[in-house]
Amino acid sequence: MEWIVGLQALLQATVRMATPLTFTAVGETYGERAGVINIGLEGLMLIGAVVAYAVAFTSGSIWLGVLAAALAAMVFGVLFGIVTITFGANQIVAGAALNLVGLGLSSFIYRAFFSNVTDRAIQPLGSVKIPLLSQIPVLGPVLFEQNLLVYIALLLAPLAALVLNRTMLGLAIRSVGEHPKAAETAGLSVVGLRYGAVAFGALMAGVGGAYLSVAYANQFVENMVAGRGFIALAIVVFGRWSPMGALWASLLFGFTFALQLRLQAANVQIAYQFLQILPYVATIVAMILLHGQSAQPKALGVPYTERA
Amino acid sequence: MTTATLSRQTGAVLWRNVALPILAILAALLVGALMLTLSGFNVAAAYSALWSGVFGSVRNLGEAMLRATPLILIGSGIAIAFRCGIWNIGAEGQFYMGAVAGALIGLTAGNLPVWLSIPMALLAGSLLGGLWAAIAGWLKVRLGLNEVVTTIMLNYIAIGIVGYLVTGPMQEASRYNPQTDEIAASMVLPRLFPGMRVHAGFVLALILPVLAAILLFRTPFGFALRAVGFNPVAARHAGINVNRQYVLAISLSGAAAGIAGAVEVLGVIGRLYENISPGYGFTGIAVSLLAANHPLGTIFSGLLFGALTTGAELMQLTAKIPSAMTFILQGLIIAFLVLFRAIQERIWRQG
C-alpha cells in the first residue's frame, strides 16, 4: 500500500519540521506566561543556527554546537531582559532590535568565517531507532525513528507543562504574568522570575535554530529560519499559552511545511509559491478560527517596577 | 508648579529627540567597533570606509539620498501607525504590493502622457499597499487578532505573491529570468543630478513627511489618532471612533510603504523581480523609532540609514567586512535608543 508509505513519510517529516517550532514556542510560552513578549525569536534562532553550525563545524561535535547555540542565544536573551525588565523599555521595539541584530550577526559570522571554506557540509545527526516502539505500524517510525533532538522536543513539551502547572515554580511564573504586584507582595521576585523565563525562552529558541542548521539542513544558509521565529509567536497564541498546546500547534505547522515540500516534489500543478506561503496563510486562518479565546496573561507586555 | 517644570519639560523633549538618538548611534558604533576587533577586522579601515561612504564624495551623498528614499517614505508611514498605537511590522509586504502595482501600471500605461501615468502608478502603489495593511487592521478591530503576528505573516504572503507573479503572469516575454519586462521608458523617474542615481522620488520623500506631519499635528484626524495612541479608553469616552482610527492609521502606513515600492520600481529598478527589498520594511521601523516617530525626523534618520547602507557596501568592498554589518548597527542603534529612552523616563519620573 504505497499511500501508507507516503503518509508515513509525510508524518515523519511533519514531526521533524515541527521540532524547531516546538523548542521555540515552548520557550516563548514560558516567557509570555511570565509577562514578557519577545518578538526577537527569529533573531535568536538565527544566532542559534549560525553558532551551532560554526561550533559543530570546527569541533566536529554536533552536541557541542547545540550547547554553544543555547548559551549564545541565552546571552542575548539576558541582554533583551536587561533592556525590557530592568529598564522597562518597550518589549516590541526591543524585540525588533533583537531581530535585526540576530539577522546581521548571523550573516556576518557566516560570511566572515566561512566564505572561504569550500566544503561546508557537516555530519548529519543520525536518527536513533527506539527498539520495539519503532515497529508499531505507521506511527512507529514517525515517532520513534527520529534523531535525538526530536525526542527531546517531544518530551520537553509535557515536562514543561508539568512544571508550569504542578510546581511552585510554575505557580510563581504564572502569577507574575497575571498580577505581578500580587506576586511581589506575596514575597516573590518578579524580576528574577521574569529573567529566568526570558532566559529559558531564549535558550530554547537557540536550540530551535541549532536544530535547523545541524540536524535538519546540515549547513547554514543566511536567513534560513525563514519566518519560523514569527510563526512560533503565533503558535504560542493558538496553543493558548500552554506548552502542550504549543506542541500540537507546532505539529500542525510542521504538517503544512512538510506538505508543501511533498507537493512540490510530486510536481503538483500549483505554482510552488502558493505552497510556500501555505504555513503563513494557515497561521492567519488558525488565528481567525480561534479568535476571542483569550487566555492571554493579563500583564503581558507591561513593564513592571518593583516597589512602586 | 513653576516655570522650572516647563523648562524641565523642554529639556526632556530635546534630550529625547536629539541627544539620545545621537548617543545611541555613538554607542552602537562603539559596540560595533568592539565586535569588529574581536572578529579580527581593522576597525579604523572599516569606519573610515563607512565615513567616506557617506561623506567621501558628492556621488556617495547622492547614493545615500537614493537609499534613503524608500526608507523615508516607509518611515513616515510607520510614524503614523506607531503614533496611533498600532504595530505595523508589515511594511515589507506593503512595499512589495506597492511595487507590484507600480510595475503593473509601468508596464501597461506607457502610452499615456507622463503627467498621468506616473501619478497613476504612485496612486496604485499606495492603494495596494494601503489595502494590504488594512487587512491586518480589519482583523485587529473586528476579531482582535494581534497585528504584530498578522502583519508579519502578510509580509511572507506578499513576497510569495511577487514570486508567483514574476514567474507567471507578469514574467518577461522571453520567459527566461524570474522578472518582468522593463517598464515603459517614459515612466522611469528622472534623475535629479547628472552622474548620480538619485531620482525624483527623493523629492517625494521630502514632501510626504511634511504632509504626514501636518496630518498628525495640525488636523483633527491626527489629534484623534494621537489620542488613541496614548489612551484608547479616554479617546473612546471622548467620542473618538477608536477602531476606525486603528484601521485608517495602519492603512495610511501601508499606503506610504506602497508608494515607496512603486517609487523604487519606477525610479531605480525599472522592473519587478524577487528580493527588490533588502529589508526596507524593517529598516523603516528603525528609521521611525530613531526619529521618535515624528515624520519630519524620518528625513534625517532615513538619510542616516541610507548613508549607513552605502557606507557598509563600501566597507565590504574595501575592508572586506560583510555588509550585514548594517543590520547589526541598525539593531544596536534601536536597542540603545530604546534603552536610553527608558532610562530617561525613569530618571524623569523620579526627579
Place this chain on the structure above:
Amino acid sequence: MSEQAPRLRLAGISKHFGSIQANNDVSLEVAAGEIHCLLGENGAGKSTLMNILYGLVRPDAGKIFLDGRPVTIHSPHQAIELGIGMVHQHFMLVPTLTVAENVILGTRSLLSLRRLRESVLWDRRAIERRVGDVVQRYGLKINPGARVASLSVGEQQRVEIVKALYRGVNLLILDEPTAVLTPQETTELFKTLRSFAASGLSIILITHKLHEVMEISDRVTVLRDGKVVGRRTTCETDMHELAGLMVGRDVRLTVEKTLARPGAPVLMIENLTVVDDEGRRLLDNLSLQVAAGEILGVAGVDGNGQRELALAIIGILRPTSGEIIANGQSLIGRTPRQIADAGVRHIPEDRQQMGLILEFSVADNFVLKAFDRPPYTIHGLLQPSAIIAYAQTLIERFDVRTPSPTLPVANLSGGNQQKVVLGRELDSRPRVLVAAQPTRGLDVGATEYVHKALLAQRDAGAAILLISTDLEEVLALSDRIVVLYEGRIVGEVPGDRANVQQIGLMMAGVQGAQSAARQEANMNEV
C-alpha cells in the same frame, strides 16, 4: 504593667518621592493585642508608611523595632518572615488561580532539590485541606478550591486575610478594608478583628473614616501631610477632635446646601438591562428618573452596577434592553459624541483612564470632545490659538493651577486634573450630568470644590445623577437617594431624612429594608 517592649515601634520614619515629603519624622507604637488606627486623608502618608513597614518601599531615614529588636525590612518576603502581614486596599490576588494557590503563593521554595517534595504540588487536595484548616480555625467561610475570579469582593478580602494568617503573622495591617464592604460586612469584619486582637494579634487599620476609628480602635495616630499631628487613646477623644487634627482646621462635617427646586423629569431610565457575555445581569430592569435642578444620589457598594449604569447612559456600553431618555430624546444606539452634544455630560470614575489623555496638554484635554468643530478646527485644520484661548478662560473659571495651558496634564495634581475634567464637562452647561465617584482620590480642598460645583450646576437647573460609593458624600449632596444592589434599584429615600442603617441594609440587599426605611422616615416626620 511590665516594661515590655511594644510589638511594633516606628521611630523617625521619613520618605520623599521627588519633591513630595510623604513621611516626615513619623513615630508610632503598637502593643500586642492592640487595634491601632492610622487616620488621615488621602495623601497624608498612611499607605507609604505601611508600605515601608511591609518592605515595599525603602525609607530615607528612621528605624523599625519589632518586640524591641531593631530590624530592616528590604522586601515583602522579609516582612512576612518577621511576622508582618498586609491586606491591601486593592487586592493582591491572582484572579485566574484558586484560593489555595493564592494562599500558598510564595510560601514554599521554588526550586530546591532538598525540598523537592515541597516544591512539586502533586497533591492538590492536601494543599486545599491545609488551607481549609486555617479558614475553619478563624471562621472565615471560603472555599479553598474556588477560583478567585468567581468570588465576591467580601470573600476576596477574606482570602487576603487568610493569606496573612496562613503565614502566621503577629502584626496584621489592613489598608482601608471597609472601602468595598457594606455596613453589615464591616460589622462582621470588625468582629473578626476583635477576636484576632483578643488572641494577641496586633492590628493596624488604615482609614479615613472617623466613625470606624471610634468603633474599633484602642488607640489612633493621626497623620497630616506626612507628619504625625496627634496621638490619642480612642476612648479619650471624639470624632470632632480627630477631624480637626486630620484636616488642620475646624471642619464643617456637612456641606451647605439650599433646598432643591426640582422641575420636570429630564433623565428617564426605564427597564434598563445589561447582560454580560457570561449571562450575568449587571443591570436588571433598572428604572429611575432625575428632574431638572435635582441631585439623585445612587448609593451602593462598588460592583453592583454603578459602572455599567454610567457607561450605558453616556453611550459606551450598549444595553441589552430598556430605554434611556434625556430631554425627550432616546439615547439608545447613539454614539458617545452624539450623547455629549445632546447635553449629557460625564465625570468619569477614573479620571486618568477615562477622562484625560495624560500626555496631551491641558488645553488639548479641554477640547477633547470638541476639537473637530469650529472654532477649534476651521477648514480641516486645527486652530491652536483658539484652543489655547479657550483653555485660558476655563483655567481661570475653574481655578486650575498650572503654569501653562500647554503643559501635559500629567503634571497636574489630582485635584487640578479633576478640575480640567469639570471644566470641560460643565462649561457647556449640561442638562444632564452623570458624576461617578467625582471626589475619588481628592483631598479635602478639592473635594469641597467639586461638591460646590455640583451644587451650582444643580441650582442652574441641571439634572445630576451622583453615583458614589462614599455614603457620606451621597448623604451630603443628594436631594433624593436610591440604592443600587445587584443591578437593581432596591430602595429610595429622601435626601434629608435618610437613615444610614436603613441604607446600609438596602446596600446589602436585605429585603423589607425599603419599607422599614419609609416607615421610619414617616415616623420621624411626625
